[in-house]
Amino acid sequence: xxxxxNGFIHHVFFWLxxxxxxxxxxxxxxxxxxLKEVSTIESFHIGKPAATNRNVIDSGxxxxxxxLFKNKEAQDSYQxxxxxxxxxxxxxxxxxxxxxxxxxxxx
Amino acid sequence: xxxxxNGFIHHVFFWLxxxxxxxxxxxxxxxxxxLKEVSTIESFHIGKPAATNRNVIDSGxxxxxxxLFKNKEAQDSYQxxxxxxxxxxxxxxxxxxxxxxxxxxxx
Numbered sequence: 001x002x003x004x005x006n007g008f009i010h011h012v013f014f015w016l017x018x019x020x021x022x023x024x025x026x027x028x029x030x031x032x033x034x035l036k037e038v039s040t041i042e043s044f045h046i047g048k049p050a051a052t053n054r055n056v057i058d059s060g061x062x063x064x065x066x067x068l069f070k071n072k073e074a075q076d077s078y079q080x081x082x083x084x085x086x087x088x089x090x091x092x093x094x095x096x097x098x099x100x101x102x103x104x105x106x107x
Numbered sequence: 108x109x110x111x112x113n114g115f116i117h118h119v120f121f122w123l124x125x126x127x128x129x130x131x132x133x134x135x136x137x138x139x140x141x142l143k144e145v146s147t148i149e150s151f152h153i154g155k156p157a158a159t160n161r162n163v164i165d166s167g168x169x170x171x172x173x174x175l176f177k178n179k180e181a182q183d184s185y186q187x188x189x190x191x192x193x194x195x196x197x198x199x200x201x202x203x204x205x206x207x208x209x210x211x212x213x214x
Binding site for chain 2: 047056
């Protein structure tokens with residue numbers, strides 16, 4: 001496991017509209033599985049909340065989508081990639097809330 | 108850049124009490140630089156908000172601290188490691204807010 005200092009980290013958290021729907025969760029996972037094919041993605045991770053519990057931990061989301069890109073340009077390209085646009089078209093009805101954190105290394 | 112499917116992702120976002128203080132930012136970076144020596148950490152990344160801007164992006168934090176662990180047990184051990192406890196003791200006065208996302212791979 002290596003995170004390159006100069007890479008671009010794109011971490012998305014999805015809250016499902018129907019958080020108890022296994023079908024909706026499966027649909028979003030299916031969408032992300034297609035989305036990972038975008039060629040500028042260096043590494044991806046589809047996750048769920050771990051079994052930790054402290055007051056600073058937000059574990060209310062349904063899925064975590066962590067992407068590593070080589071640089072900001074690669075992430076910008078991902079945003080407008082047809083595969084990404086298709087993902088938004090076909091899956092955005094599934095979630096009620098999304099939070100995105102875009103992070104680059106400190107100098 | 109590789110994220111192992113079965114690893115444990117620990118992503119922390121810090122909001123500084125004095126967000127415009129370069130000294131406080133430097134102190135927190137110094138603290139994290141010591142903290143990265145905890146032996147159960149597989150990979151770490153100290154980051155800042157990227158220059159992206161959409162309504163779903165939260166870019167108000169001061170620093171991002173992304174850690175990859177082999178599994179939950181390794182992260183549990185990190186939480187009680189003396190280096191981590193010392194970091195909290197010496198740096199917690201610097202921040203006003205912390206959000207933590209702990210994530211494991213989907214099956």
